[in-house]
Amino acid sequence: MARHWLGLIAAVWLQSINGTNSNFPAYSSELKRILSISQLQLNNLAFASDAGKLLGWIxxxxxxxxxxxxxxxIGSALGAAxxxxxxxxxxxxxxxxxxxHVFLLTVxxxxxICWINTVSYILAIRNFPLDRQIAVGISxxxxxxxxxxxxxxxxxASDRAKDFLLLNAxxxxxxxxxxxxxxxxxDAGKSRRLVAGFVAMLVITVVTGGFAVxxxxxxxxxxxxAVLGGIAALLVLPLATPAAEEIAEAVQHKCLIEVAQDEERLADKDGEIWGIEIEIPPLKMVKRGEFWVYYLVYLCGATLGLVYLNNLGQIAESRGCLGISSLVSLSSAFSFFGRFFPSLLDYFFSKSTKKISTASAMGAMTAPMCGAFFLLVISKQDFALYTSTAVVGIxxxxxxxxxxxxxxxxxxTVNFGVNHNILVSNIPIGSFLFGDFAALLYKKGRIDGQENCVGGRxxxxxxxxxxxxxxxxxxxALVLHVKTKKLRARR
Incomplete structure (x- = not known):
C-alpha cells in the first residue's frame, strides 16, 4: 500500500514545480527590453511556450x-535546455x-511540461483506479x-527576472x-475511499493552499x-501519508470488509461514469462532434484564463500597478484551490456531484470569468485587478x-495520455489567436512617441x-451537457 502513496507524493512534487509557463509574466518585460521587440512579438513568445503542447501527444x-x-x-532535460x-x-x-532562437527554445x-504532466496523471490514475478523481485532483x-x-x-535571492529562468531550468x-x-x-487492488491516507492528504493540501493564499x-x-521554508515543509508532510495508512489498517480490522464493499460499488460507478469499459482511440475521438464542442468549451474557458495570466505583466504595467510579482503569486494561489476543490467536492459529496455533469461544471466555472473581465472594464482600480486575477485563477x-x-x-482511460494532450493543443491556438489580437489592440492604444501603452484603453x-x-x-458547455447526457443514456 505504501507504494500507492509514494507514487502520489511523487506526482505532487512534480506538479508543484511544473507550472514554469506561469512565470512568463515575471520576466516577459525584461525579454522585451533585451530583444527590442514589439508587444506582438512578445505575445508570440507567450504563444511559443504554449505551442510546445501541440507536440504533447508524443x-x-x-x-x-x-x-x-x-x-x-526526458521532460526535465528538455526544460533544462x-x-x-x-x-x-x-x-x-x-x-x-x-x-x-528564443522562440524555439521557448517551444x-x-x-x-507535457512530459511531466503525463507521468503525474498516469501515476494518479493507475495507482488509484477507485479513487482516481481525488488522486488526480490533489496532484x-x-x-x-x-x-x-x-x-x-x-x-x-535577488528578485531579478533572469532568476526565474534559472529556477525554471x-x-x-x-x-x-x-x-x-x-x-x-x-498494485491498485487495495484502493478504497475515505481511508486515513486520503484524509491526511486532503488536510495537508487544504493547509498548503490556505498558506499560499x-x-x-x-x-x-x-x-x-519564511514563505519558501513553509512551502518546503508542507511539501515534505505528505511523506507521513503511508504511515497514517498503516496505522489505520492496524487499528481497524473491519476495513477489509469495507474495502470489498467499496470496490464492488465503485467498480460499478467507474464503469458507468468514467467510461472504463470503452476504448476510444485518438483518430476516432477527433471525428466525434462532442469532442469539438468540448474543445471549444476549454478554449473559451481555461485557455482564455491562461492567455490573461500570460499577459498579466503587461496588463498590470499599463494600469500603473507595480505589484506584478504579487499578482503572479495571487493567481497561483487561487489556481491551486481552483484545481483542488472540484475533486474535493466529488470525493465527499459523490452522490450529489454524480448528478452534475462535467460539462455543466465547466460552464459554471466559465461564467464568473465573464464577470471578472467586465469588472476590469468598469473599474481601473488595483482592487479590481487583484479581484479579477483571483477569479480568473480559481x-x-x-x-x-x-x-x-x-x-x-x-x-x-486507455488512451488518456494521448487524448488529453490532443485536447490541450487548443492552448497554443488560443494563445496565438486571443493573445495576438490583444497585442494588436495594445499597439493601437499607444500614443505616438510612447514605447508602451499606458492607461485603461x-x-x-x-x-x-x-x-x-x-x-x-x-x-x-450547455450544448456539451446535452450531448453528454445522451451518451450516458445510450450506455
Missing amino acids: SGVAAARLPLWLVLL GYGVQFLFLAGKIESLSYW VAGNS SSYVGLSAKIYTAAVAV IFPLIACLAAAPLTREA ATSLIPRAIPPA CSGAITSISISATRELFG CYQTTFLIWGGLCVLGSLL
Missing part, C-alpha cells in the same frame, strides 16, 4: 512504451541569440502552487531526479525566506481539473471581447 505515446522514470528525465539557454542569454553569457521548454492542484514557489525563491530537473525512483505503478494577500508581512484552475475527468468520461476592448468569449463558452 509524451503520451512515450509513456505507453517507455518506463515512466525515463519519460520524466529550453530555459537554461534563455537564462544564459539574459545573464549576458550568450550574446548571439536572435528572437527566433522546447513548453513541451517539457494537479499543486501546479497552481508553482508560481508561488518560484516567486518566493526568486524573492529570497533547475527546479524541475531536481524534482524529477528525486521523484524518478517513486514513479512505479503499484494567506501569504499572497499579505505579501509584505512575512519574509520571503475558475481556470477548476476547469483544468474538471477537464481531466471530462476526458475520461467521454473517451475512456490598452486592454478595454480586449476585456470586452474576452468576456463575450466566456459567455460563448458557457453556452457551449
Whole structure:
C-alpha cells in the first residue's frame, strides 16, 4: 500500500514545480527590453511556450512504451535546455541569440511540461483506479502552487527576472531526479475511499493552499525566506501519508470488509461514469462532434484564463500597478484551490456531484470569468485587478481539473495520455489567436512617441471581447451537457 502513496507524493512534487509557463509574466518585460521587440512579438513568445503542447501527444505515446522514470528525465532535460539557454542569454553569457532562437527554445521548454504532466496523471490514475478523481485532483492542484514557489525563491535571492529562468531550468530537473525512483505503478487492488491516507492528504493540501493564499494577500508581512521554508515543509508532510495508512489498517480490522464493499460499488460507478469499459482511440475521438464542442468549451474557458495570466505583466504595467510579482503569486494561489476543490467536492459529496455533469461544471466555472473581465472594464482600480486575477485563477484552475475527468468520461482511460494532450493543443491556438489580437489592440492604444501603452484603453476592448468569449463558452458547455447526457443514456 505504501507504494500507492509514494507514487502520489511523487506526482505532487512534480506538479508543484511544473507550472514554469506561469512565470512568463515575471520576466516577459525584461525579454522585451533585451530583444527590442514589439508587444506582438512578445505575445508570440507567450504563444511559443504554449505551442510546445501541440507536440504533447508524443509524451503520451512515450509513456505507453517507455518506463515512466525515463519519460520524466526526458521532460526535465528538455526544460533544462529550453530555459537554461534563455537564462544564459539574459545573464549576458550568450550574446548571439536572435528572437527566433528564443522562440524555439521557448517551444522546447513548453513541451517539457507535457512530459511531466503525463507521468503525474498516469501515476494518479493507475495507482488509484477507485479513487482516481481525488488522486488526480490533489496532484494537479499543486501546479497552481508553482508560481508561488518560484516567486518566493526568486524573492529570497535577488528578485531579478533572469532568476526565474534559472529556477525554471533547475527546479524541475531536481524534482524529477528525486521523484524518478517513486514513479512505479503499484498494485491498485487495495484502493478504497475515505481511508486515513486520503484524509491526511486532503488536510495537508487544504493547509498548503490556505498558506499560499494567506501569504499572497499579505505579501509584505512575512519574509520571503519564511514563505519558501513553509512551502518546503508542507511539501515534505505528505511523506507521513503511508504511515497514517498503516496505522489505520492496524487499528481497524473491519476495513477489509469495507474495502470489498467499496470496490464492488465503485467498480460499478467507474464503469458507468468514467467510461472504463470503452476504448476510444485518438483518430476516432477527433471525428466525434462532442469532442469539438468540448474543445471549444476549454478554449473559451481555461485557455482564455491562461492567455490573461500570460499577459498579466503587461496588463498590470499599463494600469500603473507595480505589484506584478504579487499578482503572479495571487493567481497561483487561487489556481491551486481552483484545481483542488472540484475533486474535493466529488470525493465527499459523490452522490450529489454524480448528478452534475462535467460539462455543466465547466460552464459554471466559465461564467464568473465573464464577470471578472467586465469588472476590469468598469473599474481601473488595483482592487479590481487583484479581484479579477483571483477569479480568473480559481475558475481556470477548476476547469483544468474538471477537464481531466471530462476526458475520461467521454473517451475512456486507455488512451488518456494521448487524448488529453490532443485536447490541450487548443492552448497554443488560443494563445496565438486571443493573445495576438490583444497585442494588436495594445499597439493601437499607444500614443505616438510612447514605447508602451499606458492607461485603461490598452486592454478595454480586449476585456470586452474576452468576456463575450466566456459567455460563448458557457453556452457551449450547455450544448456539451446535452450531448453528454445522451451518451450516458445510450450506455
